[in-house]
Amino acid sequence: MPEGSFRSALPVDIQVDWRRVLRLAGRAAAVAAAIPVTAGAAVMAIDKVRGQRHPLDAHFPTARPSTTDVEGSDATLYTFGADLYEDMIEAIESAEDTVMLESYIWKGDRTGERFKQAIADACARGVQVYVVYDGFANLVVPPSFFVFPPQVHVLRFPAFRAGLMTLNIRHSGRDHRKILVVDDRVAFVGGYNIGDLYATQWRDTHLRIEGPAVWELRNAFVDFWNRWRGPRHPVLQDKGAEHWQPALRAARNAPSxxxxxxxxxxxxxxxxxxxxxxxxxxxxxxxxxxxxxxxxxxxxxxxxxxxxxxxxxxxxxxxxxxxxxxxxxxxxxxxxxxxxxxxxxxxxxxxxxxxxxxxxxxxxxxxxxxxxxxxxxxxxxxxxxxxxxxxxxxxxxxxxxxxxxxxxxxxxxxxxxxxxxxxxxx
Structure with missing residues (x-):
């Protein structure tokens, strides 16, 4: 049989229309993909209604901040947002040299405004202030909220990145970190974003570090800033660690x-x-x-x-x-x-x-x-x-x-x- 003549040699009743097969396969794949997506949308819609009727606002037990010495660094544990925010703002208000603040979510509410004002006041005192926030996580926050005095160095992590549609982790990851470093002497890290909701209605955990281990969080902020800064952003200088503390180290994910x-x-x-x-x-x-x-x-x-x-x-x-x-x-x-x-x-x-x-x-x-x-x-x-x-x-x-x-x-x-x-x- 001559090459390429197999299809024409098939009986008429079993010849295959490959274009039709591909169209059907494509439709089947689209339906298969649509089912979980539709179900997911339905789940979220139902949960939104349920959340309005039964909000997650019950009282829960908390503990007062407690401090532990870890190889010469003080580690203070927070379980209530209002306690944490008071100490974070106090640290910013006492800043003399630098403030480095990074937050995944920063709400434009009363709590968010308190942090913004503390940042502006520090800048007015001559403190060098560096702010990082995630653009996507804050799409619901009015852009005007993130207008700071011109002396404040602000890095907005892009809301939409090139790898988002293809799920390319090197080009789609969000900045989910929450870090505050003041004067290289005190630093905070943990699960708390900034906002009224988190102050009293969410149970979260954060740590404040004072002492040599602050370097771990300062270095994490500096590396991220220098990796993602634009031409108008200053370069932050790396400082070597005078003290090595194997008992307390920062592990940092970097999908890029x-x-x-x-x-x-x-x-x-x-x-x-x-x-x-x-x-x-x-x-x-x-x-x-x-x-x-x-x-x-x-x-x-x-x-x-x-x-x-x-x-x-x-x-x-x-x-x-x-x-x-x-x-x-x-x-x-x-x-x-x-x-x-x-x-x-x-x-x-x-x-x-x-x-x-x-x-x-x-x-x-x-x-x-x-x-x-x-x-x-x-x-x-x-x-x-x-x-x-x-x-x-x-x-x-x-x-x-x-x-x-x-x-x-x-x-x-x-x-x-x-x-x-x-x-x-x-």
């Missing part, structure tokens, strides 16, 4: 360079666990390696507990997190559901020896997508204080049992499967 140490410190610490692992997360969607590490720890007798909001401010994240619950509960991991309010902390303690506090959630966006920063801490004193905070949060939680989870409705089980393809977005 495919550098993701925060995921690594979690995996390393979990693998070392022999007694207990206490994790608090706003959005808990562990990847395969972290999931298997937690299950392996539970299998060797480690008490593994994960505390998350029963209902967070992101319904889609909640549904995707539930896709992990069957394996976790069946494997002996205990899941504690925070009640009535949003817990936004990103913390963990292991064996009363290791701890982390920072900005990264245990999900794809934080661990391999966004610019994040977590402190990697090996110190029994600070770990003990964080364990006290975990127990405080447990007092406002209920435990989800395996039996209860198996009894969830058939509709919920189907929804978990339908929404699963959206996981790469979170």
């Amino acid at each position: 360079d495919l550098v993701f140490p925060i995921r690594g410190i979690y995996l390393d610490a979990i693998d070392r666990a022999t007694s207990h692992i206490y994790i608090t997360q706003a959005y808990f969607i562990p990847d395969r390696d972290i999931l298997q590490a937690l299950l392996a720890a539970a299998a060797r007798g480690v008490d593994v507990r994960v505390l998350v909001p029963e209902r967070s401010n992101h319904a889609l994240a909640d549904w995707l997190a539930r896709g992990r619950y069957t394996k976790l509960l069946r494997g002996g991991v205990r899941i504690m559901l925070y009640q009535g309010a949003m817990v936004h902390a990103k913390t963990a303690t292991i064996d009363g020896r290791w701890a982390t506090v920072g900005t990264a959630n245990i999900d794809r966006l934080s661990l391999t997508g966004n610019y994040e920063i977590n402190l990697d801490i090996v110190d029994r004193g600070l770990a003990a204080r964080l364990e006290d905070v975990f127990r405080m949060d447990e007092s406002n939680s209920r435990e989800l049992t395996y039996e209860e989870w198996l009894g969830r409705s058939f509709v919920n089980k189907v929804a978990e499967r339908v929404l699963e393809p959206l996981e790469p977005l979170l």
Whole structure:
């Protein structure tokens, strides 16, 4: 048979219209993609209505700020936003040389205005002020709010980046970090954004550092600023560290360079666990390696507990997190559901020896997508204080049992499967 004559040799009734096949395949793919997207939109719409009827505004237990010495640096732990904001503003108001402030979300409300005024006043005193905020996270904030005195150096991380449509992490990650460094003598880092809501209605965790370890956060700010500054922005000078403190180090994710140490410190610490692992997360969607590490720890007798909001401010994240619950509960991991309010902390303690506090959630966006920063801490004193905070949060939680989870409705089980393809977005 001559080359290329196979199709014409087929009987008429079985000849294939390849263009029609491709059109049908394309339509099928579009429908397959539309199903989870439509379901996700429906989930978020329903949750918005539910949130209006049942807001996450219940009172919750908090603790007064407490300070621990970590190898010559003071680490102060905050669990209530109003306490944190007072000390952050006080630090800015006492600044003599430099203020470096980086925030993922900075609301244009009363709290946001207080920070803005403190920044303007510092600038008027001759303090060199550097501000970084994420353009996408603040699209709902009036642009006029981010107009500062001309002496303030402002870096707006671009709202829309080239890799967004193709999910290219090197060119799409957000600046999810929250850092304040004043005069190289005091620094703050943790989960708190800036706004009225976070001051009193969200349970979050932040650390203030005073002493040699401030360098860790200053260096993180300087490196990010110099990496993303424009021609009109001054270069910030790197300062070497006079003191090396292996007990308190900053791990910094940089997706533009495919550098993701925060995921690594979690995996390393979990693998070392022999007694207990206490994790608090706003959005808990562990990847395969972290999931298997937690299950392996539970299998060797480690008490593994994960505390998350029963209902967070992101319904889609909640549904995707539930896709992990069957394996976790069946494997002996205990899941504690925070009640009535949003817990936004990103913390963990292991064996009363290791701890982390920072900005990264245990999900794809934080661990391999966004610019994040977590402190990697090996110190029994600070770990003990964080364990006290975990127990405080447990007092406002209920435990989800395996039996209860198996009894969830058939509709919920189907929804978990339908929404699963959206996981790469979170």
